[in-house]
Amino acid sequence: MAIDLVSRREWGARSPRGSYSSLTSTRGVKIHYTGGRVDPRILDDHARCVNLVKSIQIHHMDGNGWIDIGYSMIACPHKKVFEGRGPKRLPAANGAGLNSAHYAVLGLVGSSGLVQPNDAMLHAILDAVDHLRDRGGAGREIKGHRDGYSTSCPGDPLYRWVRRGAPRPGGGDPEPPPEPHPSFPGRTLKYPPVMVGEDVRTWQRQMRRRGWDLDVDGLYGEASRAACRAFQEEKGLAVTGAVNRATWNATWEAPIT
Known part of the structure; x- marks a missing residue:
């Protein structure tokens, strides 16, 4: 519209x-x-x-x-x-x-x-x-x-x-809210050096759900950076290899193609 x-x-x-x-x-x-x-x-x-x-x-x-x-x-x-x-x-x-x-x-x-x-x-x-x-x-x-x-x-x-979910007038029942996803952790995930943490594991796990062949090991290293760069290119994001707020949100919100 x-x-x-x-x-x-x-x-x-x-x-x-x-x-x-x-x-x-x-x-x-x-x-x-x-x-x-x-x-x-x-x-x-x-x-x-x-x-x-x-x-x-x-x-x-x-x-x-x-x-x-x-x-x-x-x-x-x-x-x-x-x-x-x-x-x-x-x-x-x-x-x-x-x-x-x-x-x-x-x-x-x-x-x-x-x-x-x-x-x-x-x-x-x-x-x-x-x-x-x-x-x-x-x-x-x-x-x-x-x-x-x-x-x-x-x-x-x-x-x-x-x-009520901010429905459009005349649109019938409002669309159910999207599945919640974890808030951006407040730090950009990047390599080098290897970053470690549960927020890394959370992002890797969601990338695997999206079909990316990525170990969920909590270590943001070369493999994670490569997957991030490919994902950013696919979704039209700035290709940095670092998981900033926009990339983090897109990992949950962008359509799976």
Whole structure:
């Protein structure tokens, strides 16, 4: 399904005041709301959506002192997706220490006024999530901002939808969540020297499930590096021979061909 993307130029975004920190992959996406009152008239006037997004950027830059709007993408009730910081750039809205784990997608609902997302907004949120997966290496998780951070965001109506598995409106029963896989261990597996550990064994075991002829010995040496390089080439990843976060996630999430 094609995304109806509103580029930064189209919505009149200010230029960032500095350089973004890069982000090559995440566990997924955190969903947000504005936290304030949203005028219900935006339902009938897309220009009001544009003005609201502009006001949020002004608040984040001039009020919070951030280099730009804090969200990766913004979804409006007209099924349009505004480009915020965009893919492969660290967001600022999830909270200190939490931004590298998830992208941030805002739905234009608030704590009063317009509080219930319509179907078009839910579609737009999921279009934004798909875009961040395709272009930014986002993982499969869809969480609420309140998951792991003390806040009422993204509001009860939007959070209930997240807790149901974030189904597409009109799509019938939501797709069952994917089988969980171990989180990236926080260290890149590489050779030389030979790296040793249970995280190496976990990765080797999953590679064997995918059909790779690899000993599950917990030793990341020449054979593991060679298998990693071949896997990265097959999946269109940077061919380094080192298991970084993107390669680790792809080992569980990429289709088996």
